[in-house]
Amino acid sequence: MSLFSVTGLEKHYPLTQGVLKREVGRVRAVDGISFDVDRGETVGVVGESGCGKSTAATSMLRLEEPTGGSIQFDGEEVTDYSKADLKAFRRRAQMVFQDPTSSFDPRMSIGDSIEEPLRIHGMRDRKRRRRITEDMLERVGLGAEVADRYPHELSGGMKQRAALARALVVNPDLLVADEPVSALDVSVQAEILALLEDLQAEFDLAVVLISHDMGVVRQVCDRVNVMYLGEVVEQGPTEAVFDDPQHPYTEALMASIPQPDPRLRGEGVELTGDVPSPSNPPSGCRFHTRCPKVIPPADVDIDQTAFRRVMDLRSRLRGEIDVDALRERHEAEQREVSDRASGGTASHETTVATVREEFDLPDLRDPEADRAVREALEEIARGDQDAARERLATAFPTVCERHDPPLERVGERRTTACFRHEAVESPEDRSHASVEAVDRSDD
Numbered sequence: 177m178s179l180f181s182v183t184g185l186e187k188h189y190p191l192t193q194g195v196l197k198r199e200v201g202r203v204r205a206v207d208g209i210s211f212d213v214d215r216g217e218t219v220g221v222v223g224e225s226g227c228g229k230s231t232a233a234t235s236m237l238r239l240e241e242p243t244g245g246s247i248q249f250d251g252e253e254v255t256d257y258s259k260a261d262l263k264a265f266r267r268r269a270q271m272v273f274q275d276p277t278s279s280f281d282p283r284m285s286i287g288d289s290i291e292e293p294l295r296i297h298g299m300r301d302r303k304r305r306r307r308i309t310e311d312m313l314e315r316v317g318l319g320a321e322v323a324d325r326y327p328h329e330l331s332g333g334m335k336q337r338a339a340l341a342r343a344l345v346v347n348p349d350l351l352v353a354d355e356p357v358s359a360l361d362v363s364v365q366a367e368i369l370a371l372l373e374d375l376q377a378e379f380d381l382a383v384v385l386i387s388h389d390m391g392v393v394r395q396v397c398d399r400v401n402v403m404y405l406g407e408v409v410e411q412g413p414t415e416a417v418f419d420d421p422q423h424p425y426t427e428a429l430m431a432s433i434p435q436p437d438p439r440l441r442g443e444g445v446e447l448t449g450d451v452p453s454p455s456n457p458p459s460g461c462r463f464h465t466r467c468p469k470v471i472p473p474a475d476v477d478i479d480q481t482a483f484r485r486v487m488d489l490r491s492r493l494r495g496e497i498d499v500d501a502l503r504e505r506h507e508a509e510q511r512e513v514s515d516r517a518s519g520g521t522a523s524h525e526t527t528v529a530t531v532r533e534e535f536d537l538p539d540l541r542d543p544e545a546d547r548a549v550r551e552a553l554e555e556i557a558r559g560d561q562d563a564a565r566e567r568l569a570t571a572f573p574t575v576c577e578r579h580d581p582p583l584e585r586v587g588e589r590r591t592t593a594c595f596r597h598e599a600v601e602s603p604e605d606r607s608h609a610s611v612e613a614v615d616r617s618d619d
């Protein structure tokens with residue numbers, strides 16, 4: 177059994193309205209994630225800003241109360257802990273935060289800050305506390321003399337070293353580090369990560385490392401969990417995930433790592449659109465509204481890029497497309513090119529052309545699909561975005577929207593939640609794979 181594991185961990189925040197604070201919805205910041213970490217292991221949680229990583233970190237340590245799921249630590253259920261149990265747990269499970277400046281009291285010397293947890297956990301002997309503190313300062317590469325200095329006298333990197341010293345002074349078993357290097361200069365980041373690795377080996381720690389940066393994860397994590405909108409979409413040994421990512425979101429994150437050698441860059445998949453709100457996550461696979469590989473319907477002859485663009489148009493058809501603004505911009509551009517256009521008499525055709533251009537929609541080779549897009553564009557020009565959305569939803573159904581892909585095993589300690597995880601070559605295979613996946617998700 178692992179030292180620490182979470183199963184179906186969930187943290188929802190109520191969305192309230194009015195003086196009576198009536199609950200009108202929920203922010204599903206963390207929506208049922210599961211993973212484990214063992215002694216001597218560093219497990220990463222990676223994803224874009226807002227995907228729920230920090231909430232996962234604080235909920236798994238019960239710094240905030242989770243709204244669901246189980247947390248196991250050394251064979252015990254953390255959600256059942258009494259106050260006294262929690263105090264003991266807080267010693268054994270430490271957290272390091274992103275901003276080393278705000279984690280120190282500016283009026284306290286570094287030494288006093290570091291020995292404070294020892295005092296809180298009952299070590300009365302002042303000299304002993306000081307000895308341990310100085311020893312810890314040496315181990316994090318700062319030197320005992322730093323004990324008498326104040327936070328403002330230290331650089332960001334030094335403060336993060338001191339923060340590690342404070343976390344480790346009580347000899348914990350588990351360390352949760354939330355973006356421990358993202359506030360630091362790039363030149364200092366590698367040093368702190370190397371230190372974290374050394375300390376982890378020395379103290380035989382289980383480490384959960386939270387980061388938005390795939391480069392950081394690659395450097396220090398043995399295994400990784402990729403999170404999107406409150407869910408884990410892929411997990412596995414870091415090497416394997418980087419060598420052969422199974423989820424398009426993982427690929428997209430990897431493509432965002434700066435890579436000077438163009439031969440080593442990923443497929444260049446680009447993410448379109450913003451991260452949707454966790455208070456109203458998309459149906460089916462939550463990533464389908466941005467996924468470069470969203471699965472087209474099997475009976476429509478359409479290439480991947482064109483399908484993505486149709487889906488981009490669809491997802492904006494909740495009244496989000498300001499047709500008048502688009503038209504005005506288009507007309508202004510036209511006026512610059514020629515004086516022929518006379519203001520205020522924009523035609524229906526102009527609007528259709530403008531929206532088509534805005535979404536970079538090509539003519540489709542499948543005549544029926546092409547007709548559906550044309551008719552939808554007409555409806556948009558007439559101001560009926562609902563009708564256009566309905567039409568496109570009917571003409572371009574996708575399994576990714578209708579069904580939630582389950583996390584499935586795709587290798588040794590590897591799982592992913594994507595209907596495309598099987599190698600698919602032809603559209604026939606793809607539709608077959610999708611149907612199988614749908615069948616499984618319906619079980």
Ligand SMILES: Nc1ncnc2c1ncn2[C@@H]1O[C@H](COP(=O)(O)OP(=O)(O)OP(=O)(O)O)[C@@H](O)[C@H]1O
Pocket residue numbers: 189203204205223224225226227228229230231232388454
């Ligand atoms: N107290 C709260 N009440 C309501 N919503 C919240 C609360 N805390 C966080 N959220 C929402 O939950 C979602 C996840 O936030 P979280 O900070 O965990 O993400 P993150 O991946 O750590 O992002 P970042 O790296 O930017 O901190 C966000 O949409 C955020 O707005």
